[in-house]
Amino acid sequence: MAEWLEIPLQYHTERKIIHVDMDAFYASVEIREHPELKTRAVVISADPRENHGHGVVTTANYVARQYGVHSAMPAAQALKLIPRDKVVFVPPHFELYRSVSAQIHQIFHQVTDIIEPISLDEAFLDVTENKWHETNTIKIAMRIQQQIIQTTHLTCSLGISYNKFLAKVASDHNKPVGRTIIRPEQAQAFLQDLPIDKFFGVGKKTQEVLHEMQVYTGGDLLKIPQMELIAKFNKMGFVMYKHARGVDDSPVQERRERRSIGKERTYNPPIEVNERVERELRTISEQVAAALAKQQMHGRVIVLKMRNSLFETTTKRQSFDQYVVSAEQIFQIAWQLWLTHGNLSNGIRLLGITVTELDPRSFENIDLPLFE
Template identity: 50%
Template structure:
């Protein structure tokens, strides 16, 4: 499938960049996109941080109170997902000018198959340049573009020179590009895998190429199968315009109803533990956590929190997020008869653990 042209568009520090656009005085300062923990009693979760704040170790999905400890001079700002979604829609409108074969992974990230595009353009570089320029003109935001013959390489290319990067990896260029790529940059190679790689003498793509498929599967299980192919630039996954949004969740109905925050949090902890167990069994992780609450009068409300990094699968982290979501709901003292937690936006744990340098 080397005759395809796929563009990966990755917005640069999307939420943070929108906040800086709305308030230019934030530029040049450490910015955390979250509610200020000093005003919320320490509660809150980081959606993203700009590049300056990230130098202090602040990252998506950590508690805002921890972010404050790491970066005491950080400015906390959160204008809301209504604004972020509106800007994302502007960007997707630009995509649709060229193709409807679009696979979105978050508000700020998408794959576009432009092999057979609406305008009959034969040069993917021209398409990529136009998209990057139009996004800048319409939104006043920058993005990084990666172009290649498959999704894996297109994503690697967009991540290669951020921010405002533009990288093309052709069939001819792929072997050299992958050979020099640090092993930490390969999709799916996370912090826990890197030490094992180093022990095996795998420091970059050229080292990875030396190992047989059997050796890689011996050391890394099913992920070894993927690594063998990625080292050779093989990825036959199509851009799925109608990508199904999968989810894993649990809910529980109560009788008598729950009427205190302590009891509700206790039950949420139990439900979160079950969801995490199910997620672990399926070897998944996700970017969106959904809280469902049904009250004594049968009013049912759902709230969700979406991150650009995959949410860390532990109970305390889930509770931090659900507690934040609860603050925007009617008081639990009104009587709660059902609670539910669902993780959506799922991908395989072996898949692209996109710790976006945006958020």
């Protein structure tokens, strides 16, 4: 049997990539509009005390995060974690967030048009060639950060490196108001000790298999032959092989296809009890999660579609600052949307769940230790 030839790697260390990530964006915008909230634990969600315990956390400021609150958590759980005299629930105002995001993107376009938006609060910029004719990437990053503060009175954290993978890693360090650079000569040393669960796209099941292979860090991953990883993990194996070597050859794409993955089911006779809705949403969530896994995607927006016996269709959506991927996450969010907006008075003929604002699982929100 002939041996497979290894796929050659493409090293693009000449690129200058900046990943801009706004700090607790939605919550920061609300605090800017209402300065009296600055010292409070601000949770962007409907108030469960006024909403029959329903609602899901969209995001939270850093005060709330210190109590363990995070995106996609049930709002009722956030209420249990934070002292009642400290917490403030603020319903999301997406039109306001979109308008502020547009201001930020105007700043990006002052330096480059090679911009890959990830969400309202996050984007990659390729500044290898730039309108400012500046060769020092750190100076570009500092100027972007300063202009965002001056224009919007909001802060961001920046990651600087020679590819998107490392720039994304870097931006998650020293939040908020952080600025971190990973140079080509630093990357391998950093990745050597990076726990394998911190590599983008490596979920719990993949971790279990890697642990069986005695792979716990980037250094361990580096020892596994390329074809062994590909045989075990298919495309994700090659991604891990590249990332262990600080390689990511994907360019910053100016226009990104906004895709969605969803499933829906129709019912005859119509559903008339909540328990059945709960079972159906759990089944649909599992189907959507399986489809996401097959495409190696995850997203930031969950959309619940409902149609009653009068053929009136309603859609409700929830946006997050973290990626949603598991069936349980999808179900919990869809179920909270149903409890908040669902209505059985005319029966339910159709239920659907869609995940939008998708990205490859090679992009993931993580918190990492990095060089001081």
